[in-house]
Amino acid sequence: MRDEACRRWRPSLGAYVLGQLGEDERIAVQAHLDACSGCRAEAAELGTVARLLPSADPSRIERAPAPRPDLADRVLDRVGQARRERTRGWLPRAAATAAAVLAFAAGLFLGLRGDDAGERVTFGVAPAGVTAEGRVRDLAWGTEIEIRVAGLEAGERYAVWLEEPGGDRVPAGTFRAVSGREITVTLAAGLPRGSAVALGVSDEEGATVLLASLV
Amino acid sequence: MRAGRRALRTEADLRSAYAEHGGELYGFALRSLEDRELAEEVVQETFLRAWRAGSRFDPEIGSLRTWLFAIARNVVIDQARARARVAPVERAEFPGEPDAVERALVAWQVEEALRRLAPDHRRVLVETYYRGRPYAEVAAELGIPEGTVKSRVYYALRSLRLALEEMGWTDEG
Numbered sequence A: 001m002r003d004e005a006c007r008r009w010r011p012s013l014g015a016y017v018l019g020q021l022g023e024d025e026r027i028a029v030q031a032h033l034d035a036c037s038g039c040r041a042e043a044a045e046l047g048t049v050a051r052l053l054p055s056a057d058p059s060r061i062e063r064a065p066a067p068r069p070d071l072a073d074r075v076l077d078r079v080g081q082a083r084r085e086r087t088r089g090w091l092p093r094a095a096a097t098a099a100a101v102l103a104f105a106a107g108l109f110l111g112l113r114g115d116d117a118g119e120r121v122t123f124g125v126a127p128a129g130v131t132a133e134g135r136v137r138d139l140a141w142g143t144e145i146e147i148r149v150a151g152l153e154a155g156e157r158y159a160v161w162l163e164e165p166g167g168d169r170v171p172a173g174t175f176r177a178v179s180g181r182e183i184t185v186t187l188a189a190g191l192p193r194g195s196a197v198a199l200g201v202s203d204e205e206g207a208t209v210l211l212a213s214l215v
Numbered sequence B: 001m002r003a004g005r006r007a008l009r010t011e012a013d014l015r016s017a018y019a020e021h022g023g024e025l026y027g028f029a030l031r032s033l034e035d036r037e038l039a040e041e042v043v044q045e046t047f048l049r050a051w052r053a054g055s056r057f058d059p060e061i062g063s064l065r066t067w068l069f070a071i072a073r074n075v076v077i078d079q080a081r082a083r084a085r086v087a088p089v090e091r092a093e094f095p096g097e098p099d100a101v102e103r104a105l106v107a108w109q110v111e112e113a114l115r116r117l118a119p120d121h122r123r124v125l126v127e128t129y130y131r132g133r134p135y136a137e138v139a140a141e142l143g144i145p146e147g148t149v150k151s152r153v154y155y156a157l158r159s160l161r162l163a164l165e166e167m168g169w170t171d172e173g
Ligand SMILES: [Zn+2]
Pocket: A003, A005, A006, A032, A036, A037, A038, A039, A040
C-alpha cells in the first residue's frame, strides 16, 4: 500500500471488479494487478463480494422488516409450554403403554425418566390416523430412541432409522405394529445424537411413514 | 457428563438470544417464505428446537447465531413443505428445497449487509451497480467528484465484505 502505484490504483479496484471502468483505466488497473500481488489479492477478495451482489434485491434494502413486537413473548410462551410438558412426563396418561416390542435388547435401558431423559421429538410427517411421539437420548455408544405410536397397520413390520446430514441412514431396528393399541418401542442406533439430522420410520416397502427433524 | 452448560436454559438466556438474533431470524424466514405469519412461526419453532437441543450447542464449535440459523434453515424447509402440501401451485418458486432456501439465505445476508453500510456507501452501490447509472451522472447528483464516487464504491465493497464476515459468511473459494 505504500507504493505510489498502489495508492493510485487501489481505489479503482471496486469499480474494476464490478466492470464499471472505462477501457483505458481497466487496462491500466490490469497492468498494475499483473505486477502487484497485494492488489491482486485485494481484487480477488472484492471480486467474491461482487459476485454475490446479483442475489440481492435492491428494493428490499432500504428498510429491515421487523416482526410484531409481541413475538418475543410468544417465543417465551412456546418454550415455557414445552418446559411444562417435559416436567409433566411425556404422555398425559396412558396406562396401557407397556413396552410391547423391544427391538434392541441389551439390558442397557433403565427407562427414560428423570433429568437425563433425552429430548422429545415431534413427527412432522405422519399419516392420517397415526399418532406418534418420540424421544432420543445421546449416550456414549450411540443414540437411544423411544417411540410411542398408535394407528399403524397391525402386523406390518416397520424399520426405524436415524439420518445423517448426507442422507445416509443408520438403522436402529424394526418392530411390528399391534392392532388397536399404542405401543412403545425402544431401540438404538450406533450414531451419536449430534450427527443425526432426522428420525424416521419406514414400512416394508421402504416408504417413510413417520419423520421427525432432529435439528 | 458434558463440559459447558446447556444453552438457552433460562428465560433470561432466551430473552437475550431473542433480542440478539430474533430480528435476523425473522428477516431470513420472511425472505424465504414471503409470509409474515409463517416467518413468525419459524422464529418461535426455531427457539423451541434450540431450547430442546440446548445441551448439544457447543460454543467452542460455533456461535449461537450460526447454530440458530442452521436450525431456522430446517424449520423454513419444513414450513415450506407443509405449505406446499396444502396449496401445491400457489407460488412459482417452491422454496421447500434446500437449494432454494440456501439462495434465500444468501440473498438475505447480502441485503442485510447492504443495510449495514454507511448511507453514502450504500447509495453509490445502488446508483452505479443496481441502477446502472454512469459515474458522472451520480457524481453530479451528489455534488462530489467522480473520483470520490469511485473510491466510495471501493470502500462500499470492502465494508460489505466485513459485514458479511461478521454475519458468519465465508467465501468457499
Ligand atoms: Zn498494488
